[in-house]
Amino acid sequence: MKVVAINGSPKSKGNTFHSLQIVCEDLEKEGIETSILHVGHMQLMDCISCNRCKEGYCVYNDDILMNMIDEIYKADGLLIGSPVYYSGISGTLKNFLDRLFYASRGRMRHKVAAGVAIPRRSGGMSAFDQMNNYFLISEMLIAPSYYWNVIHGATPGQVLEDAEGISILRNLARNMSWLIKVKEATKDTVPNPQAYPRSWMNFIR
Numbered sequence: 001m002k003v004v005a006i007n008g009s010p011k012s013k014g015n016t017f018h019s020l021q022i023v024c025e026d027l028e029k030e031g032i033e034t035s036i037l038h039v040g041h042m043q044l045m046d047c048i049s050c051n052r053c054k055e056g057y058c059v060y061n062d063d064i065l066m067n068m069i070d071e072i073y074k075a076d077g078l079l080i081g082s083p084v085y086y087s088g089i090s091g092t093l094k095n096f097l098d099r100l101f102y103a104s105r106g107r108m109r110h111k112v113a114a115g116v117a118i119p120r121r122s123g124g125m126s127a128f129d130q131m132n133n134y135f136l137i138s139e140m141l142i143a144p145s146y147y148w149n150v151i152h153g154a155t156p157g158q159v160l161e162d163a164e165g166i167s168i169l170r171n172l173a174r175n176m177s178w179l180i181k182v183k184e185a186t187k188d189t190v191p192n193p194q195a196y197p198r199s200w201m202n203f204i205r
Contacts, residue, residue, distance in 0.1 A: 001180050002033040003077035003112075008093030009040040015118045015153040016040070016081040022166055023079055023116070026173030032077070032180060037068050040083075044095040053103030060099070069100055076180050077112035078140070080131050087123035089130050101134050110192050112179045113140040114172055116149045118159060124150035139195075141183075143176035145169070 005024055009016035017036065024034040045060050052059035058069075072078060080097070082089040089097075101108060115131030117124040128148055135142050149172055151165030152158075159165060 005079040008082035030177035047098040084119035087126040108138040145172040
């Protein structure tokens with residue numbers, strides 16, 4: 001059982017990393033393997049809606065990026081962390097997620113997911129909602145905590161002073177590990193449901 005965490009900050013060891021590390025440490029205590037992939041510093045092209053991903057992968061076939069995507073598709077859970085820029089996730093992270101999810105073709109379905117937003121002061125809920133939209137449209141199982149996954153900090157490491165934020169993330173780790181274990185324990189007795197056949201309709205025809 002494994003969770004892959006995505007660091008969407010340009011800083012490899014900033015507040016986003018520390019926030020993800022809090023969750024990953026507690027997942028490891030529950031017997032869930034974790035890894036943190038840093039994408040926030042990468043130069044990533046945005047999705048151009050070419051639909052080449054119908055062949056399996058994004059048209060921008062960068063080996064480093066493809067290795068990351070393969071690791072995510074094979075994992076049981078996905079944890080995404082982002083700093084908050086103008087009440088949204090970082091631009092590089094959005095490019096990565098657009099390409100990851102659009103090319104997934106059902107490979108994210110029923111994985112356990114969670115997002116963490118790291119603002120200095122405000123805008124965290126908008127960024128948190130933005131991450132959840134990727135999960136919901138992909139039929140992922142969103143792990144909850146007893147409050148929204150927003151933790152505050154400005155300078156690197158300052159999130160470690162947000163006691164309530166830390167407790168939210170540690171509780172998130174417990175719920176996330178529980179969902180993954182339930183899925184693993186019931187995979188042979190309660191198979192995933194078949195998707196209902198989808199209908200398509202444009203509003204302007």
